[in-house]
Amino acid sequence: MNIPVMILGMALINLAIRWPVYLFANHFRFPPLIERALAFVPVAVLTAIIVPTVLYPDDKTLDISWHNPSLLAAVLAAVVGRVTKNLFATIGIGMAVYLLLRWWLPL
């Protein structure tokens, strides 16, 4: 395979996805229904990134058990995030618990 051509194509595809909406922003607005739908993009997309990462620690095998440190730490981080609504507390506590489970308290 011609690697430079592959890279160029990937770069152009990425630009073709990311750029047009901003490029033509002056010439259109989304219809109200699409605007409503876009309000759900952050929760839906970020969740669809997070949950498989947490439940498939090695990207292949589903692990829904207390032996999965990602799962325990993610559940705790979700509770902290929900209660405090503080991003840095969520990151700090979630990371601390995860690293603790991972390194010092192997389950």
Place this chain on the structure above:
Amino acid sequence: MDSTLENAGAVRSRGAEFALGLRDTLPLMMGSIAFGVIFGTLATGAGLSVWQTMAMSLFVFSGSAQFIAILLLGMNSSVWVVWFATLVLNLRHLLYAATLVDEVRHLSQAWRFPLAAFLTDETFAVMERRYRMQGGGPNAHWYYIASCIGMYVNWQFWTLIGITVGSEFPDIRNWGLQFAMVVSFIGIVMPLLETRPYWAATVVAGIVSVVANPLPYKLGLMLGALAGIAVGLALDLKQRGLQPAAETRS
């Protein structure tokens, strides 16, 4: 206490916005360290030259697409398969741009280009939160570009580290740095779950993305996201149909 909350509403200088944008992106920069190192190590291991590996990070700047490309190269896939995977994998960025476009519409094209080209998952998450909590403001794009530059420079640096000394850290994958991305996204999503449609969107996106995870090209991610958006929208329309005068969340 999160100081960005305390400063809500104040007009900040370009420098102040830039510094805050960098600071708020730091956890996500940390979260992509391991991905950058692993990518650099795997790419050179798969036969890419140092320059080809760097060119991928410099010009493609999409961790997930870069990983898929290396995986497919190892399977001797055709270039069309790599391009198709890139397209499917990164379609979610179209949703990101559509979500944020109202905040950049007033900017010049010279600003909009980098803000679009560098719109990664991480910068989207940071920017969505910023606009939601603090609104725009005259210099908000300096916050945005700082997040872009932070992620970009970070990605180049750790790719280079992966290329040069990555093989000396074979277990960096197991250090757990990637988890910073997970907890950052959790911290951004949880405060958003204020009404039933948002809860439903999250639960459905989570279930579908897990069930569909074995699909190729990370199709499960896109399916989960679309299913979540559809369910959220349907419940939202139903609720508003019942209470036409109710205030809408925007």
